[in-house]
Amino acid sequence: MVGITSYGAYVPFWRLKKDSIQKGFPGEKAICNFDEDSISMAAAAALDCLKGVERERVDGLFFASTTSPYCEKSSASMVAMATDLRRDIATADFAHSLRSGTAALKSALDAVKAGSAKNIVIASADCRMGVPGSPFERNFGDGAGALMVGDCDVIATVEASHSVCDEILDIWRPDGDVFVRSWEPRFTTSQGYLPVVNEAVSGLLEKCRLTPKDFTKAVFYSPDGKSHIQVASKLGFDLNTQVQDPLVDVMGNAGAAMPIMLFVAALEEAKAGDRILLVSYGDGADALCFQVREPIEKLAERRGLKGHLASKKLIDDYRKYLFWRGLLPTERRVETVSFVSVPAIHRERDAILRLQGVKCCNCGTVQYPPQRVCTKCHTRDRFEPYRLSDKKANVFTFTGDYISNPTLERPIMTTTIDFEGGGRMQCYMTDCDSEEVVPDLTVEMTFRKVGFRDGIHNYAWKSMPVRG
């Protein structure tokens, strides 16, 4: 029996009130901070999914997005570093299609079924942009979802799947463009979404010899929070009792990640015996049928979609979003490092990306960054690797920088933190209210982008007040 063995999600802390984009529009959308992107969000969702799972067990990592930071370079390998996985794993990048998330899921299910892997994590994230002021901009939201696929302690088995391929220029973005394009909604809905989703789900029902009332939950990708209602009703699903709320006015349409995130939402409420329909859309549609099993009761605690949705801060200044996305020019900022050294990054990659420190085998002192000579007992080269990314820490001292980059972040909080279990680190703090930062505040670590320079997206870990 193959299926889902764990799940996780990530919704950015910041929510932009839609009213601030254009007056009168209700609700909010999740927007990633200037230091986030699809890779950082996918890592966060994957880490959520891996709560209670030994990293050593994972032998595959698939990344899925329409907004990969690189056109040529794996994002999956970066997520694998952030989640501190083994080297001998299968990785793959699923890209360019709103169905990338379910494509990764289907491939993972097929791989485990075929025996080429045993525990694959799929992590899907998106941060799509619509032209400022457009309905796309209002509807899109940033976020990520992750699922672990395996054949042991399965919480939801995959029963069947049915896919339809439909070549159409309804919604697309060519290489080099920043904003998603579309033909008019009259065309895209009537010729794309509605008939194709109908076709895929009908095909699945026929394949399984099931009817809508056999399902506990129906999870549909919804481009706008409305269109799914039409097709769900037409198929015969009950809007009130069966159809998963797509949360477009709560977090927004998260693109390729949306089906995965909404599936997580459904799993959070599911119990053994439930049957769940999962539908994605994009140049065709994937429809999958899952059966929830008993192990779902025994899953370790995680934030999931619910926990992330509940932890938020509202922004009502639209310009903040525009600055964060680089859509507004800013004044020259003094650059310091005259160049980025790839060899330096490469030899430090375990320390930087895995947040791996060392523990002295002689005196037990935890140190970050890794040292050759122990800071305490001066023993040379007797260390074992020590993961810090999953440890909580206390703020020992901090400051807020008001002048370095005021349009992007003011103040830029920096902290000196002491980890539970040992180790001290100086790092930026993110996603915080500067007024609430005090000595002894408890923080957790988060994987973020610290800059883009010389064509290189640089990632590192920052501290963050524990997301309540």
Added chain:
Amino acid sequence: MESIKDRVAIVGMGCTKFGEMWDQSHRDLVVDACYEAFEDAGIEPKDIQMGWYGSRETGFTGTQLASALKLEYIPISRVENFCAGGTDTFSNACYAVAAGVCDFGLAVGVEKTKDHFGGFNMFIVEPFDRTGVEWELSPASQFAQLATRYFHHYGLSYEEGKLILAKIAVKNHHNGTLNPKAHFQREITVDKAIKAPMIAYPLGLFDSCGVSDGCAAAVITRPEIAKNLKKDYILVKGLGLACGAGQSVLQPEYDFVHFPEAVAAAQAAYRQAGIQDPRKEIDVVEVHDCFTITELITYEDLGLSPRGKAPEDVEAGTFNLEGEVPVNTDGGLKCFGHPISASGLRMIYEVYKQLQGKAGERQVRDAATGLTHNIGGINGFFTGAVAIFGRSD
């Protein structure tokens, strides 16, 4: 190990005006400062046998100094050690003179900080590599962390702490008005300092030193040569330099309310100079007030105030010009700005003048022993430098 005490004498010093010297190149500043030093010493440039060129951002290699002064084919080392660079430059010159391999040494510190956009590199990379993920932090953010912790550790409210820091800024600004070479020569009020725009919490604009260009230079020799040149040569009594090895940021035991590098440098200098009670035995002090919190903590690091008691001494005016131990009589980094490798030598210049009785309106009565202090770098990786000087009579 032998002590440096009484083995080196300063016979000449020069110092340019510090400020935004847009129309002065580093060569101009070097010529002005060094020729003042040569005249003060009563020697010619060709008498210089070895040179030390202190600069962080204003050129590498000793040839910078050679070409400016036309010193032909003599050994010149370029010295750099962040904000301790000036004193380190001076110290290296002292060791050569004390070793007897050089009769007249020239130590110069210069910086054209304002040639860079925004002045001093607003950021320092930690820990000095270039992976591109190092956090780019302003120097203010380094020192501000000690302010946050000092307030917390000693139970000062934000308002109480800001007031103490403001009083230090006011003191230094007052002293700067008496110094024609200072960049800033105007009084400020405590209120203005407290309400100033925030730079790095809790440090505001007036808690931070200025950004400027400048140069200072010293001509040194052995005492037996010095006494034939002038009566009021000044003796080096002690030189301390201490480099951090990352302890503060690798070990949670570090408390962020003192600079271990400064403490170590001071202890070395006091030991060489034979000083047991700094507060009683030192008459005039120049400390590295890159930020007001640095000066506050330095009072304690140097043993002038007991741990945690520096705020009381600030309230009592202990370190004012008329106080028990005048600190930063020339206006400090606050009023001179901080051309990084020049500052250490600028401090020595003030102590030199004070001990000679030539400090004019800033003169400390009966100044016989003076101390300079620098701290430069970033948390865990500071270099502390302390130098002690005394009269020859």
